[in-house]
Amino acid sequence: MAVISREQMHERYRRSSLLSGTLYQRGTEVLLGGTTRTSVYFEPYPLYMERGEGAYVWDEDGTRRIDFLNNYTSLIHGHSFGPVVEAVQRQAELGLCYGAPTRGEIELAAMLVELVPSVQKLRFCSSGTEAVMYALRLAKAYTGRDKVAKFEGGFHGAHESVQFSFGPGLDYSESLDPIPTSAGIPASWAEDVIILPFNDQGTTEDLIRRHHQDLAAVIIEPIIGSGGVIPATREFLASLRAITEEYGIVLIFDEIMSLRTAPGGVQAQYGIFPDLTTMGKIISGGLPLAAFGGREEIMAALDPRGEGPLIPHSGTFNGTVLAAVAGAAAMRHLTPETYTRLNDLAAKVAQGMERLFKGLNIPGTVTVGGSLFNVHFTDR
The missing domain is CATH 3.40.640.10 (Type I PLP-dependent aspartate aminotransferase-like (Major domain))
Known part of the structure; x- marks a missing residue:
C-alpha cells in the first residue's frame, strides 16, 4: 500500500478543489476560519457545497461525492427529499x-x-x-x-x-x-x-x-x-x-x-x-x-x-x-420499514469497512448504533 505525506495529500486535495480554495480565501475575510461552524472546518480548508440530491452532494468544483454525513445525521431521507x-x-x-x-x-x-x-x-x-x-x-x-x-x-x-x-x-x-x-x-x-x-x-x-x-x-x-x-x-x-x-x-x-x-x-x-x-x-x-x-x-x-x-x-x-x-x-415518511432498512445498511457498511481494515492490516474498528456508525483508527 502506497504511503504519501501529509503535504502530498494536501496538494492533491488543493488541485481537485480549486473553487473551494478560492471560496475559503474569500470566506476568511468575513468569517473566522472561512465558515460559521467549527465542526465543518479542517485543514487545509473545507469543501464548499453547491447542491445535494439523495445520497450525493456536489461541491463547487462539480465533483459528486457520496454523503455519509447528511448534515450531521439530520437529513435521514437524504438531500432534496x-x-x-x-x-x-x-x-x-x-x-x-x-x-x-x-x-x-x-x-x-x-x-x-x-x-x-x-x-x-x-x-x-x-x-x-x-x-x-x-x-x-x-x-x-x-x-x-x-x-x-x-x-x-x-x-x-x-x-x-x-x-x-x-x-x-x-x-x-x-x-x-x-x-x-x-x-x-x-x-x-x-x-x-x-x-x-x-x-x-x-x-x-x-x-x-x-x-x-x-x-x-x-x-x-x-x-x-x-x-x-x-x-x-x-x-x-x-x-x-x-x-x-x-x-x-x-x-x-x-x-x-x-x-x-x-x-x-x-x-x-x-x-x-x-x-x-x-x-x-x-x-x-x-x-x-x-x-x-x-x-x-x-x-x-x-x-x-x-x-x-x-x-x-x-x-x-x-x-x-x-x-x-x-x-x-x-x-x-419514516415508516418502521425505513428504520430497519437504514439500520441494515449501516451494519453492512460497518462490516465491509472492518473487512477492509483487516485485509489492509490497518488498526481500525467501526462502532454502530442503529443507522449511525463511526470509524475509530485504533486497535482497541
Missing part, C-alpha cells in the same frame, strides 16, 4: 413565519408525542443546545436542586452546564473531574456538574448516591453520538432509570441523534422511559428546529396559564411554521 421540498414550497407561498402560533407546529408536536413514549407535552426551539438548556432548567425548577450529572464523552450542545468532559479518549480519569471543553466557561460552573463514566454501572450508581441530595438531573445520550457512536447497554440504562427514580432525580435522554435508530428512539426500542427527552436533527426535515418534552407535571412550569413559578420560553423562530411543515413531511 421530494415531500419535504414540496411542503416547504407550499408553505413559503403562504408565509415564512409569523408572530403567532400555527397549525403546523401543532401537527408536528402531535406526531412526536405519539411517536416518543415518554413525551406527554413538548415545546419547540431552534437548536439542540436550547433544548438541553431548557430541559435542565425544568429539572432544576422541578426538584429545587442545582447540580447536573452528565457522562464523560457525551455531547449536549454549547450550554455551560454541559460543556465539560466531552472528548476524554478511550480511558476516563479515576478522579472524573469536570474538564471544560471551551474557553470562557467560568470555573464556578464546574461546581454544579458531576461527571459519570459511561456504561460503568457500579461507579455511576456510587456517584449518584453520593451526590443525590444535590442532583436535579442526570442527562445521557443513549447512543453517544459525536463522541464516537457508543451505545449504552440496556442494562445500564435500566439501572439509571431505577436509581434516578429512587432519589427523585430527573432522568433526561438526549435523543437528538439517536431518535433515528428506531421508531420512538432508543427509549422505545428498550422500553426504558426517561422523565424528559430532547429531540432534533431528523424532526425538522433539514431546517433549524429542535424540541424537548416529557412528563406533563415537569413541563407544566412552561405553561403560561399556570399559577406557580413560570419558566419563560420565547424565541423568534421557536416552532416556525416552515420548519414545522418540513419536519412533519419528513417524519410522515
